[in-house]
Amino acid sequence: MRRLLTLLFCLAAAPLAAQDTTEFREGVRLGVEYQPGVRPGLIVLPGPGLDSLRAIVRRDLDYTDRFEMITVADAPGSTSGSSAGDGGLNYGIYKALGAQMAVELGEAAGGVAVRLHDLNLSRVRNQQVVPLPAPAETGYRMEAHRLADEITRWASGTVGSAATRFLFVADGRIYRIDSDGADITPLTAAGGTALSPVWSPDGQRFAYTRLESGRGAVVVHSLATGTNQTAPGTQTALNITPAFGPDGRTLAFAHSDESGTDIFTSNVAENCCAQRLTVGRYADNLSPTFSPDGRRIAFVSTRAGPPQI
Known part of the structure; x- marks a missing residue:
């Protein structure tokens, strides 16, 4: 647990190093400029x-x-x-x-x-x-x-993104807010400790880590019914950084215990089938993210030393 907290601190304090060790002698600066009259x-x-x-x-x-x-x-x-x-x-x-x-x-x-x-x-x-x-x-x-x-x-010619809602954490609670900063709504009860909220692809559910009694389970909350489901494989130890697959059925997360932190997946649609994907003894693997087709997962790992993707 202490090593995981140290890793999270390092991720916040230092840039991630890519596994490609190629040195770049010249940088590329990207910018966006608007000229008067360009936008209608x-x-x-x-x-x-x-x-x-x-x-x-x-x-x-x-x-x-x-x-x-x-x-x-x-x-x-x-x-x-x-x-x-x-x-x-x-x-x-x-x-x-x-x-x-x-x-x-x-x-x-x-x-x-x-x-x-x-x-x-x-x-x-x-x-x-x-x-x-x-x-x-x-x-x-x-x-x-x-x-x-x-x-x-x-x-x-391109649809807007105003019909978007964000999730954020304040004082241990998860809140929902509209894209324009209005309509702030609490989604979890006061007095608890919630982390890492993430939307399901259909926007009808969200997953998050709920800390209690010395452990952290990943909970899937349904907005339609108000019910909570504990994701399979997260009933013990610390489980963080959940991420839904594109199909909304698969949930990836990082499971941390004394031997290290590894990436697991489970089928939250059928409430089964927790599966371990990484085996990094005494290394930390966390923050999984699915590719758009759901066939690959990117994650942060210390298996080679410093945090890498």
């Missing part, structure tokens, strides 16, 4: 009602970093003038503000009517009526994020 200007149009929805969608579109967001407190919505397009908006005014696209949200039977206007072509590029829960309902914010992701796809 986009405006979320004001309108009656739906203020909270507009705020969420506007923030999500801004966080994609794909658009120059045009913010006008009271942008005009008049249809007067020769530049009014088939969407019923005065496109010329919004173009003068630097926008190439405009998002229009309005109340509709069964949900929200969404339009993406192409200001340069003076026409509606995409439109759809989207079901949306009431703002007081639990799923409202996530559906708003999904709407923003779809608008991002309309405008850029």
Whole structure:
């Protein structure tokens, strides 16, 4: 246990050394630069009602970093003038503000009517009526994020990532938070000690290490049912850094005892079949990560001395 804690400290304090010992005499510096005008200007149009929805969608579109967001407190919505397009908006005014696209949200039977206007072509590029829960309902914010992701796809060709939630640990509890930093929700009880939370591929479960009574089991928690399942092979000793396989059935983790730390897998779908993958006596192997096809696992190891991947 002491050696494992020392290893974790070393990983935090020093960079990992690759097994390839080739020396590089010249470094390569990578950077991303944005030039003015490269990102298209986009405006979320004001309108009656739906203020909270507009705020969420506007923030999500801004966080994609794909658009120059045009913010006008009271942008005009008049249809007067020769530049009014088939969407019923005065496109010329919004173009003068630097926008190439405009998002229009309005109340509709069964949900929200969404339009993406192409200001340069003076026409509606995409439109759809989207079901949306009431703002007081639990799923409202996530559906708003999904709407923003779809608008991002309309405008850029690639779906957004706003409908993403993160897991983090604070004061021994696991919390869930939306991608925009809102809707923080505790998922484990107070008074315990939880570590290393990780989502299942479908986002309906998460696994984590629960420390208690001198050991650490890997627990799989279902968000739908609220039930907990102890992963096979983790009932004894210290088990950390769980990782789901792409199929959501297999869970890899590091099992640590006095002889060392090794990588195991178990079938959490059938609650069976714990299997040891590494045999590194008096070495530490931890932090497994599956390849996208689930056929390989990368992990950190001290079998050759310093921590390596």
